[in-house]
Amino acid sequence: MPVEVQVSMTSGLPAFTVVGLPDKAVAESRERVRSALAAIGLALPPKRITVNLAPADLVKEGSHYDLPIALGLLVGMGVLDAEEMARFLALGELGLDGSIASVGGVLPAALAAQVAERALICPAAQGGEAAWAGANEILAPSGLLDLINHLKGTQVLGRPQPEIAAEAGRVPDLADVRGQESARRALEIAAAGGHALLMIGPPGAGKSMLAQRLPGLLPPLAPAEALEVSMIHSVAGLLEGGRLLRRRPFRDPHHTATTAALTGGGARARPGEISLAHHGVLFLDELPEFQRPTLEALRQPLETGRVTVSRANLSVTYPARFQLVAAMNPCRCGWLDDPAQACSRAPRCAEEYQGRLSGPLLDRIDLTVEVPAVPPLDLARLTPGEASAPVAARVAAARARQAERYQGMGIATNSQAEGDALLRVATPDPAGAALLAEATERLRLSARAYHRVLRVARTLADLEGAPTVGRIHVAEALAYRPRPRVRR
Structure with a gap:
């Protein structure tokens, strides 16, 4: 959800106020921003400073407002150009030394920036995450001073590259x-x-x-x-x-x-x-x-x-x-x-x-x-x-059959199929239909249980590469229905 950071600096007794329903983490950003600016040699002017987070009726939570508040103050102080900064979407937590720390939600924010056709400013540690969103300009500075120097043209921040998490440890076999x-x-x-x-x-x-x-x-x-x-x-x-x-x-x-x-x-x-x-x-x-x-x-x-x-x-x-x-x-x-x-x-x-x-x-x-x-x-x-390897190969083959069968239907596996889509592909042959009808009556299966038996039977047929669901598939699917082991 986009939040616009508005900064006003007026004459009066020196004060620094954040409005727009901020929670405690957002309210405390005043001290983090003040210290971060001091760490890079800048001091807030002795004016009455008001930061408004619009829309004002939406509760603001988290520390990711630190960076946009600091950028708004820098615009108000004349350090950065207002029109230049208006094209950016920014988020990040500021350290007292001016560093920019990681925050949650960078990937969705990057996708939102792409839709809004805006450039993105995010922490350096999450630049690879933001790079997956698309081709918009992405700045991933490690500190506030690096960002200012880039925007001033005295330093160049390289574009972050998308990264994939490494496989962690051995998968149990x-x-x-x-x-x-x-x-x-x-x-x-x-x-x-x-x-x-x-x-x-x-x-x-x-x-x-x-x-x-x-x-x-x-x-x-x-x-x-x-x-x-x-x-x-x-x-x-x-x-x-x-x-x-x-x-x-x-x-x-x-x-x-x-x-x-x-x-x-x-x-x-x-x-x-x-x-x-x-x-x-x-x-x-x-x-x-x-x-x-x-x-x-x-x-x-x-x-x-x-x-x-x-x-x-x-x-x-x-x-x-x-x-x-x-x-x-x-x-x-x-x-x-x-x-x-x-x-x-x-x-x-x-x-x-x-x-x-x-x-x-x-x-x-x-x-x-x-x-x-x-x-x-x-x-x-x-x-x-x-x-696991040969079993995984059979699973992959069965899932490939399902992907081909449900292509364009928004269904990935048999467990998601329902309604007409399920009945078209999982209706058993006459022998299987007779067995399922008898089991439905004897076991008093609900409509949900009936359809779940069909889903499992269809999966069993996919594992065998069978084009239709047979009696043997229905019989095995029925064997897996939950049954009480102890009766009152």
């Missing part, structure tokens, strides 16, 4: 997981179609290991996806070094996370974990341990792919097209299926524990798989499982 063939199969299906996955099993069965290896099966971000993800991380101040992200995000918040932390919020309506996981994976371990309202807040974003954070003074809509992967124990002690280790309250404790998850939330999860414990002695005997 699926070969590390021994056994668990059913869970590995479900993980491959989830990766191929972007489906939500829930794994249920005792402690130490390998649920977290499997979830951590999902990013290694997913294709890298497409350029448009990388720009979207990087914009969100830029707003959150998490884009390190101004480098564009290419690896799909993997977010795993602790189960003590609040609703605002998960969906977004706070005083500034910051993006939450579901938005930071946009085009990536959101892993919720110990799913029933999350607060019930927090989990219920996921229901709408899982369907729409976006979340609206509403506060008294603003409302912001963030993209949230994430892939949910969750893990849970069958009961609080985790040993429901082992009478030797199960607690004395079984199976009642399992009823209470599983009851923390609502039916509507479970209905939105495409794949539910049980992950049984592997005896420790068997781990040494089992051969290493299939590595």
